[in-house]
């Protein structure tokens with residue numbers, strides 16, 4: 196123990212505050228026996244008490260003359276944290292430039308507070324009903340209600356008056372009342388145990404390639420590349436089986452909360468009693484208890500979303516990242532980590548296999564695979580030779596030429612929808628904008644109604660009769676006249692899902708049509724409920740935003756319509772094309788998964804765009820070749836590392852001033868090696884009433900880039916307040 200005079204000892208504590216340093220606390224000898232690296236502790240921090248984590252104990256004493264406060268208490272909730280998790284969160288802090296304390300906080304389950312207790316009563320052998328006088332009717336009755344063999348019965352199952360009698364009997368020594376901490380029931384229905392199908396030759400070949408790695412206890416990353424419906428899930432299941440049989444744990448990451456329960460029940464069917472579900476849709480108590488069950492080794496396979504990456508699985512043998520390209524693996528707030536990328540870090544540290552899968556891999560992962568850094572596993576073709584759907588581009592310019600009006604749903608799509616419903620089959624219609632009208636437009640002055648807090652147009656929601664800002668939630672009544680010029684000729688512009696639903700009702704009379712977007716699926720389980728109804732065939736046409744693109748296997752879907760497919764291509768983000776391609780391929784992959792072939796209609800104005808043709812024939816590699824050329828030429832990821840810095844203030848001039856200082860520091864610290872873009876207004880220049888200046892920094896070397904950004908942030912520490920800064924390493928979206 197590193198001693199100071201008087202034998203005091205010290206611990207280094209990570210505190211969840213946005214300051215990248217550790218804090219030293221004194222350890223009272225009474226705590227010394229229970230303390231260890233990873234202990235959760237309550238410590239005084241300024242005027243308040245916070246919960247932090249001991250990361251070093253014993254630690255060096257403070258500099259002479261520095262006053263140090265003592266640790267208050269050692270907590271038992273979620274602690275002590277394992278050395279592996281400490282290491283992983285340290286990486287998160289150093290890579291994503293947040294504090295270690297903030298990283299640890301993200302990795303732990305929420306504190307669910309004291310556990311509810313259940314009281315149970317049991318009859319003791321000493322109880323002798325015959326010894327009771329004839330008038331002790333209540334005691335006799337209550338005693339008779341307790342099994343003679345001493346089985347416990349919950350107190351809750353007795354009437355309040357009988358509970359009083361039970362307490363009296365307990366005093367008498369005839370009954371025992373015990374307290375049991377209640378554990379939240381694991382989420383998900385108990386599934387019927389199921390055996391899997393025999394692997395197809397393609398699956399078998401992939402599994403043979405995986406086998407040596409699974410058995411080897413070595414780090415090895417793989418990218419499983421196969422069209423939607425090619426049977427990737429079965430590969431994950433068999434690889435999981437192998438790893439579980441070796442006695443090691445499995446982590447299975449999926450993008451969407453809404454889809455996890457469906458998948459989890461399929462996985463549970465294969466591994467009964469082994470699966471824990473972890474996602475943010477669970478209650479705090481459920482999340483906390485699932486975490487404990489995993490830590491205690493009672494569940495060896497975790498299915499979960501982003502934050503499940505930190506699940507305390509001991510002896511991890513495999514991480515599966517399904518749909519590795521998905522944006523929901525990236526967290527939007529501090530720490531802005533990407534679970535897919537951290538899966539690389541975690542599997543490397545734990546000598547495990549990483550199995551990422553996709554039909555449309557991210558540019559980063561496919562480039563890694565081509566360069567030989569990831570093993571590339573190809574799963575060709577659909578299971579049982581089901582053909583890929585026939586995809587047709589619908590030229591909306593031609594539609595306009597014929598009908599002289601811009602129809603959101605073309606005649607061609609409308610008649611295909613009618614035919615599909617008549618055949619008793621199902622259809623999906625994708626429109627990636629919710630609400631009734633995308634904008635409110637003034638034909639007199641040409642302006643659009645913009646959110647007063649954000650620099651975005653407001654969307655008209657008819658059923659709510661409100662104009663809404665999709666960024667800050669601000670809602671207003673429909674203006675009586677144009678806020679800019681005062682005339683009263685406001686027009687609605689562009690159709691959202693709400694309006695499309697309405698148009699479809701008219702175009703396909705008699706069909707059952709439902710809508711799935713963030714307005715219709717609110718609250719826990721709503722998403723899943725709608726998908727299940729669709730799965731059972733209770734809905735003919737499901738219209739919605741990108742939510743409908745991802746999902747389950749719906750064998751009765753034979754038609755998919757995509758509206759305004761080319762609209763998102765013009766967005767000011769270097770990933771705009773990649774995202775459109777992924778979305779189109781994904782939604783097209785929903786068609787024809789069953790016995791009948793599928794058809795996909797993609798409506799667009801710019802039907803010559805090569806990307807649309809590549810998506811139409813689902814030629815990912817052709818798309819990749821074009822896209823990789825563009826990324827290389829402009830030095831965008833995967834040919835550089837990128838950090839986005841946003842400087843925020845209510846005063847535009849203040850934000851500009853600080854951004855200027857930060858950009859200058861980046862230039863200095865970059866020593867001529869960084870490409871510093873900006874400062875300039877962020878694509879979303881105003882958000883929630885605050886102005887945003889953006890700086891984009893790029894360079895080939897990731898380590899060097901992060902180190903330079905860190906030095907620059909330190910250099911402006913006294914000048915630019917930390918709360919005015921958003922630092923996003925490897926940003927997923929630049930909008």
Ligand code: ADP
Nearest residue numbers: 392393394395423424425426427428429578748
């Ligand atoms: P992906 O995950 O690649 O999109 P899925 O795993 O969902 O594909 O598989 C598509 C369909 O093929 C599913 O209905 C699945 O049950 C079925 N399937 C997968 N593997 C086999 C197999 N070996 N034999 C029979 N059916 C299979």
Ligand code: ZN
Nearest residue numbers: 646649664667
């Ligand atoms: Zn707003």
